[in-house]
Amino acid sequence: MIFPNDRPAPPTVGKPSLLSHDVLPTAAFGAFRVGAKKLLPETTTKPGGRYRQCNQKHAMNKIFAFFLIISLFCNCSKYEKSQITDIEKLSSPSKQFDVYLYSVESGMSFGSNVNALQIVKYQEKPDFYNADFFRVSNSGPFQIKWENNNLTIKTISHIRTVAEKQPFKTEFLTYKGVEIRNDIYTQFSGTATTELKFRDFYEKNENIVFKNDMDSLVFDINKSQISIGFNYIEVTTFKPNKFYKNRGLDLEFYKLFPIKKMNFSKLEKYQPLTIIKN
Structure with a gap:
Protein backbone atom coordinates (compact mmCIF):
# COMPACT_ATOMS: atom_id res chain seq x y z
CA MET A 1 0.00 0.00 0.00
CA ILE A 2 2.89 2.31 -0.16
CA PHE A 3 3.62 2.64 -3.86
CA PRO A 4 2.03 5.52 -5.74
CA ASN A 5 -0.71 4.69 -8.18
CA ASP A 6 -0.54 5.78 -11.80
CA ARG A 7 -3.03 8.56 -11.14
CA PRO A 8 -4.08 10.31 -7.94
CA ALA A 9 -7.49 9.89 -6.40
CA PRO A 10 -9.16 13.00 -4.93
CA PRO A 11 -9.03 13.27 -1.09
CA THR A 12 -12.77 12.89 -0.60
CA VAL A 13 -15.13 10.44 0.97
CA GLY A 14 -15.59 7.44 -1.31
CA LYS A 15 -18.35 7.42 -3.88
CA PRO A 16 -18.44 5.20 -6.97
CA SER A 17 -17.77 7.07 -10.20
CA LEU A 18 -16.03 6.69 -13.51
CA LEU A 19 -14.07 9.85 -12.86
CA SER A 20 -12.43 8.39 -9.77
CA HIS A 21 -11.78 5.04 -11.45
CA ASP A 22 -14.08 3.11 -9.14
CA VAL A 23 -15.57 -0.21 -10.01
CA LEU A 24 -18.89 0.17 -11.76
CA PRO A 25 -21.56 -2.43 -11.01
CA LEU A 72 -22.29 8.28 -11.28
CA PHE A 73 -24.22 10.23 -8.66
CA CYS A 74 -25.60 7.49 -6.45
CA ASN A 75 -23.91 5.42 -3.78
CA CYS A 76 -25.45 2.10 -4.74
CA SER A 77 -22.43 0.00 -5.65
CA LYS A 78 -21.14 -2.87 -3.57
CA TYR A 79 -17.57 -4.04 -3.94
CA GLU A 80 -16.65 -7.70 -4.28
CA LYS A 81 -14.49 -9.39 -1.66
CA SER A 82 -11.77 -10.01 -4.24
CA GLN A 83 -11.46 -6.24 -4.81
CA ILE A 84 -10.50 -5.51 -1.19
CA THR A 85 -6.80 -6.15 -0.46
CA ASP A 86 -3.95 -5.14 1.87
CA ILE A 87 -6.12 -4.59 4.96
CA GLU A 88 -4.35 -3.15 8.01
CA LYS A 89 -5.76 -1.87 11.30
CA LEU A 90 -4.59 0.61 13.95
CA SER A 91 -6.50 1.27 17.19
CA SER A 92 -6.25 4.66 18.85
CA PRO A 93 -4.41 4.64 22.21
CA SER A 94 -7.59 6.02 23.82
CA LYS A 95 -9.53 2.97 22.58
CA GLN A 96 -12.12 5.23 20.95
CA PHE A 97 -11.46 4.51 17.28
CA ASP A 98 -10.10 1.91 14.89
CA VAL A 99 -8.69 3.02 11.56
CA TYR A 100 -8.46 0.59 8.65
CA LEU A 101 -6.23 1.03 5.62
CA TYR A 102 -6.89 -1.04 2.49
CA SER A 103 -6.88 -1.01 -1.30
CA VAL A 104 -9.96 -1.18 -3.51
CA GLU A 105 -8.97 -2.73 -6.80
CA SER A 106 -10.54 -1.41 -9.98
CA GLY A 107 -12.58 -3.81 -12.05
CA MET A 108 -11.87 -1.81 -15.20
CA SER A 109 -8.78 -2.14 -17.35
CA PHE A 110 -8.18 1.62 -17.50
CA GLY A 111 -8.84 2.22 -13.79
CA SER A 112 -6.41 2.39 -10.90
CA ASN A 113 -6.68 1.18 -7.32
CA VAL A 114 -8.13 3.41 -4.63
CA ASN A 115 -6.22 3.88 -1.36
CA ALA A 116 -8.99 3.65 1.24
CA LEU A 117 -9.05 4.73 4.88
CA GLN A 118 -12.05 3.87 7.07
CA ILE A 119 -12.60 4.96 10.68
CA VAL A 120 -15.05 3.15 12.98
CA LYS A 121 -15.69 3.10 16.70
CA TYR A 122 -13.30 0.91 18.70
CA GLN A 123 -13.94 -2.80 18.03
CA GLU A 124 -16.82 -1.98 15.69
CA LYS A 125 -16.92 -4.23 12.64
CA PRO A 126 -16.12 -2.28 9.45
CA ASP A 127 -17.91 -2.77 6.16
CA PHE A 128 -15.24 -2.98 3.47
CA TYR A 129 -17.72 -3.65 0.69
CA ASN A 130 -19.55 -0.34 0.49
CA ALA A 131 -18.25 3.08 -0.53
CA ASP A 132 -18.15 4.67 2.93
CA PHE A 133 -14.45 5.38 3.13
CA PHE A 134 -11.98 8.25 2.88
CA ARG A 135 -9.87 8.36 -0.26
CA VAL A 136 -6.20 8.92 0.52
CA SER A 137 -4.69 11.12 -2.13
CA ASN A 138 -1.22 10.30 -3.47
CA SER A 139 0.12 6.91 -2.35
CA GLY A 140 -1.28 4.88 0.49
CA PRO A 141 0.26 5.99 3.82
CA PHE A 142 3.78 4.69 4.47
CA GLN A 143 3.39 5.82 8.10
CA ILE A 144 0.31 6.44 10.22
CA LYS A 145 0.01 7.52 13.86
CA TRP A 146 -2.74 8.48 16.28
CA GLU A 147 -2.18 11.73 18.18
CA ASN A 148 -4.91 12.82 20.63
CA ASN A 149 -7.60 11.01 18.62
CA ASN A 150 -6.45 12.66 15.40
CA LEU A 151 -4.42 11.01 12.65
CA THR A 152 -1.11 11.93 11.08
CA ILE A 153 -0.29 10.12 7.85
CA LYS A 154 2.68 10.36 5.52
CA THR A 155 2.19 9.79 1.80
CA ILE A 156 4.21 9.95 -1.42
CA SER A 157 3.14 12.46 -4.07
CA HIS A 158 2.30 11.25 -7.56
CA ILE A 159 3.98 14.37 -8.91
CA ARG A 160 7.74 14.19 -9.27
CA THR A 161 9.20 17.48 -8.13
CA VAL A 162 12.35 18.93 -6.59
CA ALA A 163 11.38 20.30 -3.18
CA GLU A 164 13.32 22.56 -0.86
CA LYS A 165 12.19 20.54 2.13
CA GLN A 166 10.44 17.30 3.02
CA PRO A 167 7.51 17.12 3.48
CA PHE A 168 6.97 19.68 0.76
CA LYS A 169 3.25 20.01 1.45
CA THR A 170 0.80 19.36 4.31
CA GLU A 171 -2.97 18.94 3.98
CA PHE A 172 -5.52 19.08 6.81
CA LEU A 173 -8.73 17.15 6.23
CA THR A 174 -11.61 15.91 8.37
CA TYR A 175 -13.39 12.56 8.17
CA LYS A 176 -16.03 11.35 10.64
CA GLY A 177 -15.01 14.04 13.10
CA VAL A 178 -11.34 13.00 13.06
CA GLU A 179 -8.78 15.51 11.81
CA ILE A 180 -6.30 13.95 9.40
CA ARG A 181 -2.95 15.58 8.80
CA ASN A 182 -1.38 14.40 5.56
CA ASP A 183 2.35 15.16 5.24
CA ILE A 184 3.20 14.76 1.55
CA TYR A 185 6.70 13.77 0.41
CA THR A 186 8.40 12.91 -2.84
CA GLN A 187 10.22 9.61 -3.31
CA PHE A 188 13.77 9.30 -4.61
CA SER A 189 14.20 5.53 -4.48
CA GLY A 190 12.76 2.27 -3.18
CA THR A 191 14.23 -1.17 -2.62
CA ALA A 192 13.05 -4.72 -3.07
CA THR A 193 11.88 -6.44 0.10
CA THR A 194 14.65 -7.81 2.33
CA GLU A 195 13.79 -10.92 4.36
CA LEU A 196 15.33 -12.03 7.65
CA LYS A 197 14.65 -14.81 10.13
CA PHE A 198 15.25 -13.59 13.67
CA ARG A 199 15.62 -15.28 17.03
CA ASP A 200 15.14 -12.26 19.29
CA PHE A 201 14.42 -8.53 19.31
CA TYR A 202 14.98 -5.72 21.78
CA GLU A 203 14.79 -1.93 22.13
CA LYS A 204 17.81 0.34 22.43
CA ASN A 205 17.95 4.16 22.24
CA GLU A 206 14.70 4.50 20.25
CA ASN A 207 15.83 1.71 17.96
CA ILE A 208 14.42 -1.77 17.59
CA VAL A 209 16.96 -4.50 16.89
CA PHE A 210 16.03 -7.85 15.30
CA LYS A 211 18.81 -10.41 15.41
CA ASN A 212 19.70 -14.01 14.77
CA ASP A 213 22.92 -15.93 15.33
CA MET A 214 24.63 -14.40 12.30
CA ASP A 215 23.07 -11.03 11.56
CA SER A 216 20.90 -8.20 12.87
CA LEU A 217 18.76 -5.34 11.60
CA VAL A 218 18.39 -2.02 13.43
CA PHE A 219 15.39 0.26 12.84
CA ASP A 220 14.97 3.83 14.01
CA ILE A 221 11.42 3.81 15.34
CA ASN A 222 10.91 7.46 14.35
CA LYS A 223 11.70 6.63 10.73
CA SER A 224 9.90 3.31 10.47
CA GLN A 225 6.43 1.84 10.21
CA ILE A 226 5.86 -1.61 11.70
CA SER A 227 3.07 -3.96 10.62
CA ILE A 228 2.45 -7.23 12.47
CA GLY A 229 1.02 -10.26 10.68
CA PHE A 230 0.10 -13.73 11.92
CA ASN A 231 3.65 -15.10 11.83
CA TYR A 232 5.76 -12.25 10.45
CA ILE A 233 6.56 -8.56 10.78
CA GLU A 234 6.81 -6.01 7.97
CA VAL A 235 8.89 -2.85 8.39
CA THR A 236 9.03 0.16 6.07
CA THR A 237 11.85 2.64 6.68
CA PHE A 238 12.11 6.13 5.22
CA LYS A 239 14.75 8.84 5.25
CA PRO A 240 15.92 11.67 2.97
CA ASN A 241 18.36 10.59 0.30
CA LYS A 242 21.90 11.11 1.56
CA PHE A 243 23.11 12.97 -1.52
CA TYR A 244 19.89 14.49 -2.91
CA LYS A 245 17.83 15.48 0.12
CA ASN A 246 15.65 17.83 -1.89
CA ARG A 247 14.64 15.09 -4.32
CA GLY A 248 12.76 12.89 -1.89
CA LEU A 249 12.88 9.93 0.44
CA ASP A 250 14.60 6.58 0.20
CA LEU A 251 12.15 3.83 1.19
CA GLU A 252 13.27 0.35 2.23
CA PHE A 253 11.06 -2.67 2.87
CA TYR A 254 11.65 -5.64 5.18
CA LYS A 255 9.80 -8.84 6.03
CA LEU A 256 10.92 -10.54 9.24
CA PHE A 257 10.08 -14.07 10.37
CA PRO A 258 10.50 -15.20 14.01
CA ILE A 259 12.23 -18.55 14.39
CA LYS A 260 10.10 -19.29 17.46
CA LYS A 261 6.79 -18.07 18.84
CA MET A 262 7.15 -14.56 20.28
CA ASN A 263 5.09 -11.99 22.14
CA PHE A 264 5.16 -8.61 20.38
CA SER A 265 3.11 -6.74 22.98
CA LYS A 266 6.02 -4.49 23.94
CA LEU A 267 5.89 -3.03 20.43
CA GLU A 268 2.36 -1.71 21.02
CA LYS A 269 3.62 1.65 22.28
CA TYR A 270 5.02 2.29 18.78
CA GLN A 271 1.53 1.90 17.23
CA PRO A 272 2.21 -0.99 14.85
CA LEU A 273 -0.41 -1.79 12.25
CA THR A 274 -2.14 -5.16 12.46
CA ILE A 275 -2.30 -7.00 9.13
CA ILE A 276 -5.80 -8.42 8.58
CA LYS A 277 -6.31 -11.52 6.47
CA ASN A 278 -9.21 -10.92 4.11
Whole structure:
Protein backbone atom coordinates (compact mmCIF):
# COMPACT_ATOMS: atom_id res chain seq x y z
CA MET A 1 0.00 0.00 0.00
CA ILE A 2 2.89 2.31 -0.16
CA PHE A 3 3.62 2.64 -3.86
CA PRO A 4 2.03 5.52 -5.74
CA ASN A 5 -0.71 4.69 -8.18
CA ASP A 6 -0.54 5.78 -11.80
CA ARG A 7 -3.03 8.56 -11.14
CA PRO A 8 -4.08 10.31 -7.94
CA ALA A 9 -7.49 9.89 -6.40
CA PRO A 10 -9.16 13.00 -4.93
CA PRO A 11 -9.03 13.27 -1.09
CA THR A 12 -12.77 12.89 -0.60
CA VAL A 13 -15.13 10.44 0.97
CA GLY A 14 -15.59 7.44 -1.31
CA LYS A 15 -18.35 7.42 -3.88
CA PRO A 16 -18.44 5.20 -6.97
CA SER A 17 -17.77 7.07 -10.20
CA LEU A 18 -16.03 6.69 -13.51
CA LEU A 19 -14.07 9.85 -12.86
CA SER A 20 -12.43 8.39 -9.77
CA HIS A 21 -11.78 5.04 -11.45
CA ASP A 22 -14.08 3.11 -9.14
CA VAL A 23 -15.57 -0.21 -10.01
CA LEU A 24 -18.89 0.17 -11.76
CA PRO A 25 -21.56 -2.43 -11.01
CA THR A 26 -21.21 -3.98 -14.44
CA ALA A 27 -22.98 -7.16 -13.40
CA ALA A 28 -25.98 -5.11 -12.28
CA PHE A 29 -26.05 -3.22 -15.57
CA GLY A 30 -25.87 -6.49 -17.46
CA ALA A 31 -28.85 -7.83 -15.55
CA PHE A 32 -30.70 -4.57 -16.15
CA ARG A 33 -30.12 -4.74 -19.91
CA VAL A 34 -31.49 -8.29 -20.05
CA GLY A 35 -34.53 -7.37 -17.97
CA ALA A 36 -35.22 -4.19 -19.90
CA LYS A 37 -35.02 -6.02 -23.20
CA LYS A 38 -37.77 -8.39 -22.08
CA LEU A 39 -39.97 -5.47 -21.04
CA LEU A 40 -39.61 -3.39 -24.22
CA PRO A 41 -42.39 -3.98 -26.77
CA GLU A 42 -41.56 -5.00 -30.28
CA THR A 43 -44.19 -2.57 -31.68
CA THR A 44 -45.89 0.65 -30.64
CA THR A 45 -49.34 1.97 -31.57
CA LYS A 46 -49.93 5.46 -32.99
CA PRO A 47 -53.28 7.35 -33.30
CA GLY A 48 -55.40 6.18 -36.22
CA GLY A 49 -54.46 2.54 -35.80
CA ARG A 50 -51.14 2.80 -37.61
CA TYR A 51 -48.26 0.58 -36.50
CA ARG A 52 -44.55 1.11 -36.75
CA GLN A 53 -41.63 -1.02 -35.70
CA CYS A 54 -39.87 0.17 -32.53
CA ASN A 55 -36.13 0.58 -32.81
CA GLN A 56 -35.41 -1.62 -29.82
CA LYS A 57 -31.65 -1.33 -29.99
CA HIS A 58 -31.80 2.47 -30.04
CA ALA A 59 -34.19 2.53 -27.09
CA MET A 60 -31.99 0.12 -25.15
CA ASN A 61 -28.94 2.32 -25.64
CA LYS A 62 -30.84 5.37 -24.41
CA ILE A 63 -32.05 3.59 -21.29
CA PHE A 64 -28.62 2.14 -20.58
CA ALA A 65 -26.98 5.56 -20.95
CA PHE A 66 -29.59 7.11 -18.64
CA PHE A 67 -28.94 4.62 -15.84
CA LEU A 68 -25.19 4.87 -16.38
CA ILE A 69 -25.33 8.63 -15.77
CA ILE A 70 -27.50 8.15 -12.67
CA SER A 71 -25.01 5.63 -11.30
CA LEU A 72 -22.29 8.28 -11.28
CA PHE A 73 -24.22 10.23 -8.66
CA CYS A 74 -25.60 7.49 -6.45
CA ASN A 75 -23.91 5.42 -3.78
CA CYS A 76 -25.45 2.10 -4.74
CA SER A 77 -22.43 0.00 -5.65
CA LYS A 78 -21.14 -2.87 -3.57
CA TYR A 79 -17.57 -4.04 -3.94
CA GLU A 80 -16.65 -7.70 -4.28
CA LYS A 81 -14.49 -9.39 -1.66
CA SER A 82 -11.77 -10.01 -4.24
CA GLN A 83 -11.46 -6.24 -4.81
CA ILE A 84 -10.50 -5.51 -1.19
CA THR A 85 -6.80 -6.15 -0.46
CA ASP A 86 -3.95 -5.14 1.87
CA ILE A 87 -6.12 -4.59 4.96
CA GLU A 88 -4.35 -3.15 8.01
CA LYS A 89 -5.76 -1.87 11.30
CA LEU A 90 -4.59 0.61 13.95
CA SER A 91 -6.50 1.27 17.19
CA SER A 92 -6.25 4.66 18.85
CA PRO A 93 -4.41 4.64 22.21
CA SER A 94 -7.59 6.02 23.82
CA LYS A 95 -9.53 2.97 22.58
CA GLN A 96 -12.12 5.23 20.95
CA PHE A 97 -11.46 4.51 17.28
CA ASP A 98 -10.10 1.91 14.89
CA VAL A 99 -8.69 3.02 11.56
CA TYR A 100 -8.46 0.59 8.65
CA LEU A 101 -6.23 1.03 5.62
CA TYR A 102 -6.89 -1.04 2.49
CA SER A 103 -6.88 -1.01 -1.30
CA VAL A 104 -9.96 -1.18 -3.51
CA GLU A 105 -8.97 -2.73 -6.80
CA SER A 106 -10.54 -1.41 -9.98
CA GLY A 107 -12.58 -3.81 -12.05
CA MET A 108 -11.87 -1.81 -15.20
CA SER A 109 -8.78 -2.14 -17.35
CA PHE A 110 -8.18 1.62 -17.50
CA GLY A 111 -8.84 2.22 -13.79
CA SER A 112 -6.41 2.39 -10.90
CA ASN A 113 -6.68 1.18 -7.32
CA VAL A 114 -8.13 3.41 -4.63
CA ASN A 115 -6.22 3.88 -1.36
CA ALA A 116 -8.99 3.65 1.24
CA LEU A 117 -9.05 4.73 4.88
CA GLN A 118 -12.05 3.87 7.07
CA ILE A 119 -12.60 4.96 10.68
CA VAL A 120 -15.05 3.15 12.98
CA LYS A 121 -15.69 3.10 16.70
CA TYR A 122 -13.30 0.91 18.70
CA GLN A 123 -13.94 -2.80 18.03
CA GLU A 124 -16.82 -1.98 15.69
CA LYS A 125 -16.92 -4.23 12.64
CA PRO A 126 -16.12 -2.28 9.45
CA ASP A 127 -17.91 -2.77 6.16
CA PHE A 128 -15.24 -2.98 3.47
CA TYR A 129 -17.72 -3.65 0.69
CA ASN A 130 -19.55 -0.34 0.49
CA ALA A 131 -18.25 3.08 -0.53
CA ASP A 132 -18.15 4.67 2.93
CA PHE A 133 -14.45 5.38 3.13
CA PHE A 134 -11.98 8.25 2.88
CA ARG A 135 -9.87 8.36 -0.26
CA VAL A 136 -6.20 8.92 0.52
CA SER A 137 -4.69 11.12 -2.13
CA ASN A 138 -1.22 10.30 -3.47
CA SER A 139 0.12 6.91 -2.35
CA GLY A 140 -1.28 4.88 0.49
CA PRO A 141 0.26 5.99 3.82
CA PHE A 142 3.78 4.69 4.47
CA GLN A 143 3.39 5.82 8.10
CA ILE A 144 0.31 6.44 10.22
CA LYS A 145 0.01 7.52 13.86
CA TRP A 146 -2.74 8.48 16.28
CA GLU A 147 -2.18 11.73 18.18
CA ASN A 148 -4.91 12.82 20.63
CA ASN A 149 -7.60 11.01 18.62
CA ASN A 150 -6.45 12.66 15.40
CA LEU A 151 -4.42 11.01 12.65
CA THR A 152 -1.11 11.93 11.08
CA ILE A 153 -0.29 10.12 7.85
CA LYS A 154 2.68 10.36 5.52
CA THR A 155 2.19 9.79 1.80
CA ILE A 156 4.21 9.95 -1.42
CA SER A 157 3.14 12.46 -4.07
CA HIS A 158 2.30 11.25 -7.56
CA ILE A 159 3.98 14.37 -8.91
CA ARG A 160 7.74 14.19 -9.27
CA THR A 161 9.20 17.48 -8.13
CA VAL A 162 12.35 18.93 -6.59
CA ALA A 163 11.38 20.30 -3.18
CA GLU A 164 13.32 22.56 -0.86
CA LYS A 165 12.19 20.54 2.13
CA GLN A 166 10.44 17.30 3.02
CA PRO A 167 7.51 17.12 3.48
CA PHE A 168 6.97 19.68 0.76
CA LYS A 169 3.25 20.01 1.45
CA THR A 170 0.80 19.36 4.31
CA GLU A 171 -2.97 18.94 3.98
CA PHE A 172 -5.52 19.08 6.81
CA LEU A 173 -8.73 17.15 6.23
CA THR A 174 -11.61 15.91 8.37
CA TYR A 175 -13.39 12.56 8.17
CA LYS A 176 -16.03 11.35 10.64
CA GLY A 177 -15.01 14.04 13.10
CA VAL A 178 -11.34 13.00 13.06
CA GLU A 179 -8.78 15.51 11.81
CA ILE A 180 -6.30 13.95 9.40
CA ARG A 181 -2.95 15.58 8.80
CA ASN A 182 -1.38 14.40 5.56
CA ASP A 183 2.35 15.16 5.24
CA ILE A 184 3.20 14.76 1.55
CA TYR A 185 6.70 13.77 0.41
CA THR A 186 8.40 12.91 -2.84
CA GLN A 187 10.22 9.61 -3.31
CA PHE A 188 13.77 9.30 -4.61
CA SER A 189 14.20 5.53 -4.48
CA GLY A 190 12.76 2.27 -3.18
CA THR A 191 14.23 -1.17 -2.62
CA ALA A 192 13.05 -4.72 -3.07
CA THR A 193 11.88 -6.44 0.10
CA THR A 194 14.65 -7.81 2.33
CA GLU A 195 13.79 -10.92 4.36
CA LEU A 196 15.33 -12.03 7.65
CA LYS A 197 14.65 -14.81 10.13
CA PHE A 198 15.25 -13.59 13.67
CA ARG A 199 15.62 -15.28 17.03
CA ASP A 200 15.14 -12.26 19.29
CA PHE A 201 14.42 -8.53 19.31
CA TYR A 202 14.98 -5.72 21.78
CA GLU A 203 14.79 -1.93 22.13
CA LYS A 204 17.81 0.34 22.43
CA ASN A 205 17.95 4.16 22.24
CA GLU A 206 14.70 4.50 20.25
CA ASN A 207 15.83 1.71 17.96
CA ILE A 208 14.42 -1.77 17.59
CA VAL A 209 16.96 -4.50 16.89
CA PHE A 210 16.03 -7.85 15.30
CA LYS A 211 18.81 -10.41 15.41
CA ASN A 212 19.70 -14.01 14.77
CA ASP A 213 22.92 -15.93 15.33
CA MET A 214 24.63 -14.40 12.30
CA ASP A 215 23.07 -11.03 11.56
CA SER A 216 20.90 -8.20 12.87
CA LEU A 217 18.76 -5.34 11.60
CA VAL A 218 18.39 -2.02 13.43
CA PHE A 219 15.39 0.26 12.84
CA ASP A 220 14.97 3.83 14.01
CA ILE A 221 11.42 3.81 15.34
CA ASN A 222 10.91 7.46 14.35
CA LYS A 223 11.70 6.63 10.73
CA SER A 224 9.90 3.31 10.47
CA GLN A 225 6.43 1.84 10.21
CA ILE A 226 5.86 -1.61 11.70
CA SER A 227 3.07 -3.96 10.62
CA ILE A 228 2.45 -7.23 12.47
CA GLY A 229 1.02 -10.26 10.68
CA PHE A 230 0.10 -13.73 11.92
CA ASN A 231 3.65 -15.10 11.83
CA TYR A 232 5.76 -12.25 10.45
CA ILE A 233 6.56 -8.56 10.78
CA GLU A 234 6.81 -6.01 7.97
CA VAL A 235 8.89 -2.85 8.39
CA THR A 236 9.03 0.16 6.07
CA THR A 237 11.85 2.64 6.68
CA PHE A 238 12.11 6.13 5.22
CA LYS A 239 14.75 8.84 5.25
CA PRO A 240 15.92 11.67 2.97
CA ASN A 241 18.36 10.59 0.30
CA LYS A 242 21.90 11.11 1.56
CA PHE A 243 23.11 12.97 -1.52
CA TYR A 244 19.89 14.49 -2.91
CA LYS A 245 17.83 15.48 0.12
CA ASN A 246 15.65 17.83 -1.89
CA ARG A 247 14.64 15.09 -4.32
CA GLY A 248 12.76 12.89 -1.89
CA LEU A 249 12.88 9.93 0.44
CA ASP A 250 14.60 6.58 0.20
CA LEU A 251 12.15 3.83 1.19
CA GLU A 252 13.27 0.35 2.23
CA PHE A 253 11.06 -2.67 2.87
CA TYR A 254 11.65 -5.64 5.18
CA LYS A 255 9.80 -8.84 6.03
CA LEU A 256 10.92 -10.54 9.24
CA PHE A 257 10.08 -14.07 10.37
CA PRO A 258 10.50 -15.20 14.01
CA ILE A 259 12.23 -18.55 14.39
CA LYS A 260 10.10 -19.29 17.46
CA LYS A 261 6.79 -18.07 18.84
CA MET A 262 7.15 -14.56 20.28
CA ASN A 263 5.09 -11.99 22.14
CA PHE A 264 5.16 -8.61 20.38
CA SER A 265 3.11 -6.74 22.98
CA LYS A 266 6.02 -4.49 23.94
CA LEU A 267 5.89 -3.03 20.43
CA GLU A 268 2.36 -1.71 21.02
CA LYS A 269 3.62 1.65 22.28
CA TYR A 270 5.02 2.29 18.78
CA GLN A 271 1.53 1.90 17.23
CA PRO A 272 2.21 -0.99 14.85
CA LEU A 273 -0.41 -1.79 12.25
CA THR A 274 -2.14 -5.16 12.46
CA ILE A 275 -2.30 -7.00 9.13
CA ILE A 276 -5.80 -8.42 8.58
CA LYS A 277 -6.31 -11.52 6.47
CA ASN A 278 -9.21 -10.92 4.11
